[in-house]
Amino acid sequence: MPNYAAVMPELGRIEIQDVGDPAPGPRDAVVRIEAVGVCGSDTAYYTIGRIGDYVVDGPIILGHECAGEVIAVGPEVTGVRVGDRVAIEPGKPCRDCRECMAGRYHLCPDLVFFATPPYDGSLVQRMAIDERQLFPIPDTMTYEEAALCEPLSVGIWACHRAGLRPGDDVLVTGAGPVGLLAAQAARAFGAASVTLTDVADFRLDMAREFGFEAERAGEGVRKDFDVLLECSGAPTALADGLWRLRADGRAAMVGLPKQDVTLALSKLNWNELTIGLVNRYAHTWPTAIALVSSGRVDVASLVTHRFRLDETADALMLGKHVPDSVKAVIAPQSVSA
Amino acid sequence: MPNYAAVMPELGRIEIQDVGDPAPGPRDAVVRIEAVGVCGSDTAYYTIGRIGDYVVDGPIILGHECAGEVIAVGPEVTGVRVGDRVAIEPGKPCRDCRECMAGRYHLCPDLVFFATPPYDGSLVQRMAIDERQLFPIPDTMTYEEAALCEPLSVGIWACHRAGLRPGDDVLVTGAGPVGLLAAQAARAFGAASVTLTDVADFRLDMAREFGFEAERAGEGVRKDFDVLLECSGAPTALADGLWRLRADGRAAMVGLPKQDVTLALSKLNWNELTIGLVNRYAHTWPTAIALVSSGRVDVASLVTHRFRLDETADALMLGKHVPDSVKAVIAPQSVSA
């Protein structure tokens, strides 16, 4: 049986290749990948070939928002069984270093992360994955929902890094997938109110459909937010948003502008703000699954477009070609004849 | 115009008396009280005349879960206006002592609290209240819902004292009004799961109707809870519940058994548990209003029985006479001819 993957042999090109059967280690399970969400980082590797210091250097398989079914397990696996439907955490830490032992495995310098060069991702039909990256999901949860536990994890962690407390008034700048999920996480963690900003009407409308306040970026007037979740990556979004926080306000910086960021710290200090930088997430999958499966967070409505594996290139370019899109999901088991 | 109150002139007796017009100070508003929830402490003062060191010594007006409409304001009031519908926080701190300045006004030694001897409560038609105890509510929120922001505040604060974090698995012992609201608060703050225990089928059924797991006290087997919210006041509930926590588990002690509590600390230490005692709440009203008005917490369904002001004695004894009751609410403006 072939094991097709969407391989990127060179910048801007995707080929469907049979990559052969995965070779699971003793604590690995083989997972049949059923859904892979497309992230902006996948598109960046596809179009530019790099994100910061990570440079694509040779063929790579993209995709890290994923879910599937366990179809085989290595001899030492105890946490999952064949037949388990699982959400997949794309990072594998060393479990030995200072960061891992401090409870911060996401900052492990030896973290192996899907679709981050030189490591392959999950746009493949079958994949060997350490059992500790697999989280069984309830029957009521779809694979698409399970795959989107990954961007939801970003939103959950943003709330954590902002020190969000129940009752906070929250401003989320950027209403793309991450912003919408950060907003939902904030609401699910007891935020008193959540307001999103964006430049695109389509995304503002979606924010309102999710029940949030929404305003065009730059047009808001409220200056009494407790928490800012910067999810746009716009170069001045953090600087602008910080002015809208009140005393003891806290910000998390999720969006990553290419440029350096200039801040008027000696004026912002008046309100004694705190700025937390964000690097992915840790320990979030059980929470994400609980929020989605209980209906407190709606990830399914983010999926505006679906693709077969052999349409991966289209999926990767969706955001650039279709302005009114939010999240593309690829079904690796679907390959056109 | 008379200003009727339900006065308790002596233990176990309630009289409707015209207590005369309230005399608001410069920062007080006069509030027409529209709803007053009955709390177990009201019933305790009515039947026993004391709670711990607080002893009823002379006539007293009970009631501290309340809401109403602002009908007049003192000359220095700036935070509310005539016509505002308000939830009412029943405690007034000194705003000067060490505790007040540390952000812990609820621990102020000079706290003036409704219906705690020697201070009168809110079972009265019109009452002068410091504006800083008044929180305007949206039009969509009922006075009953606003009154129940008080017991919801207990639940919110229990979560705070337990150090509840998103993703925690929560055990709530006791499914009375406080337990049900603590459970809802925990869910609204991102708990992964919430399980309630009780001895009464009626309350377990209500817990299930609210969407929670429910089990008869003493029959549960899960021992992987992160948080225990003890809301039953049963003498052994804390000791029993602590055994069901896993490593780093945290407990908040809301229920107050009359007896001392015996704990096997030198065995419980294995899991390095933390026990937080609870004394009311602080800073909770804005959060409570946000949770109720957004539909994340349902307080309305707790109200099983309603009473006129002149039925106050029946309302106070409801829990003792009607096992299948949860929360009684009194309408002070309703007085039988």
Place this chain on the structure above:
Amino acid sequence: MPNYAAVMPELGRIEIQDVGDPAPGPRDAVVRIEAVGVCGSDTAYYTIGRIGDYVVDGPIILGHECAGEVIAVGPEVTGVRVGDRVAIEPGKPCRDCRECMAGRYHLCPDLVFFATPPYDGSLVQRMAIDERQLFPIPDTMTYEEAALCEPLSVGIWACHRAGLRPGDDVLVTGAGPVGLLAAQAARAFGAASVTLTDVADFRLDMAREFGFEAERAGEGVRKDFDVLLECSGAPTALADGLWRLRADGRAAMVGLPKQDVTLALSKLNWNELTIGLVNRYAHTWPTAIALVSSGRVDVASLVTHRFRLDETADALMLGKHVPDSVKAVIAPQSVSA
């Protein structure tokens, strides 16, 4: 008896004037001021007439690092007695607003602060001060030491805002009075190591005399600090220092460069740093007094120069004229005939 003050009638000029007896309110004490430290902000008002939005507009008395003896008390004073030797906290909050009640009185929008326009400071012989700003000191503590509890408070609060934990390795950029006191506070709170940087050999030597590692700014190589306390105000000090933090590093921004600050946040995010802005301090005097009186912090050695009240102008310009100076202290009771 005259009550001489060092009045600044216009930019760059100090006059000794008899300002008349202070008029204490009911909760005020009259304090005979015995020592006043000179702060960079005093010098800024003297030379430039402004700090940020605070503009000197009319005669002002400078000085806010101060201590003295209580010589009279208002009728409602209960916390201090005539004869008490006291350290003085220069800020008086409203004790009523959201920030005061949240335990953050230092962010009170109505804070009255010594020597911040339009409020006078403490370069005066006798001053009426709210008793809640007065902290009795032990006999073994000098007035100079008591006055320097103010800059020590800045250092204490910097540690708090950086989330300093016992065992942290700490980098302090800037070895002026605030940097040296922040470093001592960090050590007194259990820092594993403390390293200071500066551009001036004199200050590096003083840092070494206090037992710290010291290195010329820009020449350090360690990149494993947990905490950065930026106390230099140099425009790039924060940006440079952040690169020397390891994962989960935390920074407090005490120094206030006039310029905006540019940060490479999308690279710094890798280590998931946290940046806390700082606006003075809160609740620090008891701690400061305990640290100084127990010998854990040495403030006395910072005092390199002493002045009479009529030498205030010299004291204010000391830092500009004498490079090898650290802290000037003025004795208001000393006035040349």
Place this chain on the structure above:
Amino acid sequence: MPNYAAVMPELGRIEIQDVGDPAPGPRDAVVRIEAVGVCGSDTAYYTIGRIGDYVVDGPIILGHECAGEVIAVGPEVTGVRVGDRVAIEPGKPCRDCRECMAGRYHLCPDLVFFATPPYDGSLVQRMAIDERQLFPIPDTMTYEEAALCEPLSVGIWACHRAGLRPGDDVLVTGAGPVGLLAAQAARAFGAASVTLTDVADFRLDMAREFGFEAERAGEGVRKDFDVLLECSGAPTALADGLWRLRADGRAAMVGLPKQDVTLALSKLNWNELTIGLVNRYAHTWPTAIALVSSGRVDVASLVTHRFRLDETADALMLGKHVPDSVKAVIAPQSVSA
């Protein structure tokens, strides 16, 4: 070359046996043990044969407070080198479970801990130890000091579990080795004041020599402590100490009375206290070494008696036979001919 150990073949008997050369694994170092402190738990295993559920079942080597010199390293060791003088952490976690990954490796269910049945301890001349349990010490630090980093770790962690903050007033009940070290840790972390209680004059005198307030247990009157560190194990010490805390007081329970503990929680709740149970420590060695090597904590003065390896039985019974003893240290390299 023989490798002598103090083996306990049966209750109350110690034999010096040659246990043969240690067999280091790839990440182990062989350590020549130079100092082993005697802990109450060693004495308990020697005299009673059990602590809680841990029962001695067969010969065992006691001792877990230890230090020595690295004399060989396995092929994969990178963190220490032959010749390194090291303090030794006696616990080895699995580095894989939920607790390990949460930063709580001390709560690892598979923790292998020296001298806790069925695992041997360090009363031996040469021992193979995982390099990750070894912490190089500076030349200025003695092996005895290094060994006592273990009980100091208990004190450090007690402060952590009590949520000790700079400026707290601290009460330590029990002035034995752990109490004296907890008190020193509290002072080194910025406690404003530290008071110890005990029943023995000898220990109270030692507390005073360390610069602390000291009072006979039961005779103290201050009720304004912020933190209680219960280090006596006396059955009522926690219950009594909690009454001496003020609002928001926090307690850590280090002492482990055999009996259950009875607490008046429904009265103690008034002050909204928090009780943290304690199970050893985590991440403390670097801090302990920094505190001792910088002189901020004096562990050396605790050592009142010293023994050769063949005097282990005397060392184990020291506390029972010599009331005025504090800490016994055994030198495993010293064996009488």
